[in-house]
Amino acid sequence: MINYRPKVFDEASKSHASKKLYAILLAFIVVMGIILILESIIPAIVSTKPMLEEMNENGYLENPDNFNFQESMKLAMKVSSSPSAMIPTLLSTIFGTVTAIFYCRCIEMRPVRSMGARKEGFFSHYITGIITGIILMSAITLLSVALGVNKIEICHGVNYKVIALYLLGFIVQGMSEEFIFRGYLMTTIGGAGYHTGIAVMISAVAFALAHAANPGFGVVPFINLTLFGVFAALHVVVFDNIWGICAIHSIWNFTQGNFYGISVSGSNNTESVFRTTAVSDKAFLTGGEFGIEGSIFTTLILSIGIASSIYLIYKRQQLQQKKQPSQE
Template identity: 40%
Template sequence: MDKLKRIGRIFLWTLLLMILSSIPMGLIMLFTGLLMAAFSGDLGDIFSPLALGLGLIGEIIVVFILKQEYKGDPKQLHQIMPFDKKGSFLRYATGYVLGIAFFALIWGITVLGKAFSVSVIWQNSNWAVLLAFLLGFGMQGMTEEVIFRGYLQGRLEKEVSQRWAILISALAFAVAHLGNSGIGINALVGLTLFGILMSLFRTYTGDLWLAGAFHSAWNFAEGPLFGTPVSGINGTSVVLESHPVSGYAMLNGGTFGIESSYLVFVGLFVLVILTYYLGQNYAKPSNRINS
């Protein structure tokens, strides 16, 4: 019974962290809505994406909350926010390159399959918006990893087996997107596979640098660079705009985005198997999943 109560508290804290992470976005978008009511035309078109990028940056509030909550327990703080300094730049850079490259590969195959209609929308005035999204998705991706792979997975590993902690955190990550536009069974499958991959990154590296960078890079490529929906969220296109062609949902994922496509299922499944193999054979013994 005590274990069930502890697990219940873990889930309640996870829900609270998700709610808190959304507050800065809500406030900024409300303020932006008021500004857009006063201005129209090109000025209003700039306000909305810029505010969205700034709102994403605000999600870092979760990191400060957790640091305050666990500042008196360094060991537990490291369990829920493992950020080792040694080799951090290399792991982050590797994760970011892998995230961009993997999305670019999936997007390229989709375009070759004529599942996207692509147009260039870049303008020289877009630099501020692009930078806001670069920082915003950097904070947002890392914050979600802190919540689900750091806090949730880290705390659950003290209560259940490592394998169950990985699966539960991945499922919770998928369920957290139920309010997004275009969500469906396919999207939940894709998000769960993505969550499992991020959990394996956390497990085998022993920290969140690789997972946070991959997640951030994926979202940044998905929206601002290649112009597809970011898990059902539109309005983030900056460089390219990719319109999903109807009848090709198996490739482009429809209105939710490319995570809902069968192509991503295959790609993520392959990465999960490859990561598991490499991790179980080449990661430090202390970071391998217990048999």
């Protein structure tokens, strides 16, 4: 079995944290709890007034007995999906990046570069990641259209200023999730001496479970989110750098939501250049309420990406093995 170890694992091995897996996971749960609290402050502030207005408009303030859990979730989804709430929510994920860096640097006492955040090659990795993210999501979407599962229509009266703000928000959000699950969790596990496959899989499953509360979450979305987590982790392993996958993650979400007009992990539709709608009524093809990330087209494209990454890792491991005798 391939156990190619990137430099980030060696650098993360200098961590002062416990090397026991259960302790690493418990610490991660605590850190995630802190991140969730910090990331919820601004969204709660900006959503309070419009939520009260929606409740008043629907008569729930006068008749609170009618305001059940189901109705509250509908109103909350409506309010949170508006640009005035969604954009601040995306930008608030910067707390995830900051908290992950703070924990690794000040608690584990290891360098930030051990998270894959390297200065060298930043621009080239990020630009390549942007291109890769566009290609991946375009391949998924256009394949579904070519096979008659979805259809695409151009939107009129598009507010490109709002779309630009969404782009900024997704740049922050994609970076945050990568720093948390790959830059922090995966490298901590790998740095503790565990097999690369274990570090990859635990970080991928944790990433998928973090989306469990999203509307439409189910078996196929869970599988695909895990596959994305595996692909993201392997990308860091292959390139020993986090910036490329930060860009892929951000542009994957932006292209999906604000270019093709598809629900991003169960969120409502937002301002977009195109609007992609389902022709088929089969959820495993369209992704259903979760969006195209819950479709088998995503499963296929991510599986190809993972296979390509494993091949690159295998070739690098072979190259390492060839070099070892000459160094002795």
